[in-house]
Amino acid sequence: MKRELPLEEDSLVLSQDVKTGLILVVVVNGFCTVGAGNLAPMKPDKQISDMVEESARLARLLCERKWPVFAFLDSHLPDIPEPSFPPHCIAGTDETRLVPALQWLENEPNATLRCKNCIVGFIGSIQEDDSNLFVDWVKNNQIKTVYTQICVLDFVSSALNRRILTPLEDVIAYSSAFATFDLPVHVARNISGALVHPQDLMHHIGLYMAKGRGARIVSEVSVAAL
DSSP states (O other): OOOOOTTOBSOEEEOTTSOEEEEEEOOBHHHHSTTSSTTSOSSOOHHHHHHHHHHHHHHHHHHHTTOOEEEEEEOBOTTSOOTTSOSOSBTTSGGGSBOGGGGGGGGOTTEEEEEESSSOHHHHTBOTTSOBHHHHHHHHTTOOEEEOOHHHHHHHHHHHHHTTTTTOOEEEEEGGGOOOOOBOHHHHTTSTTOOOBOHHHHHHHHHHHHHHTTOEEESOEEEOOO
């Protein structure tokens, strides 16, 4: 059942005058490619395929304008579980790679790729010297607006309040580029430690949480002509 978000903006045109960055969160085989793993779709999934298509379109638009893109890749050690998710995106496997439609970002000079081993992208960006790759990306690129997804949303919204990410001013969630996995009851009960995750309901909850934490929710995104 489709659930409409109140106060969702119909469309947004990105201005050339505002430095904008795109954050892609685990648009990887392990979540998006049919049959690739425990959290990947078991059959073609329109919500996920639409998200991949729109993510690739936005990434192309931004890179054509030399705007920065930050892509989080999920990567876990086999002996360190991530409750309540079943084993997924084990380091060194093809599950951890970007989906084919985005693999060109691996050689894109405007893209920063970061393997994260936990849900929260900010924590996963902490480096051995205690610096934070994500914070540095925002500050070094002087980004004022970011498009993000749920795995980094809590941090970004809180960081806006605390002014940790100056000059960041705006967090945008593009609903057509949002997607989540489907783990129905009959599948979850056969995977040790797995928690049921109904796709449609959790997709709506994710966007609702995004709005509740101060993000702007938009249904369409375009970029002003060069």
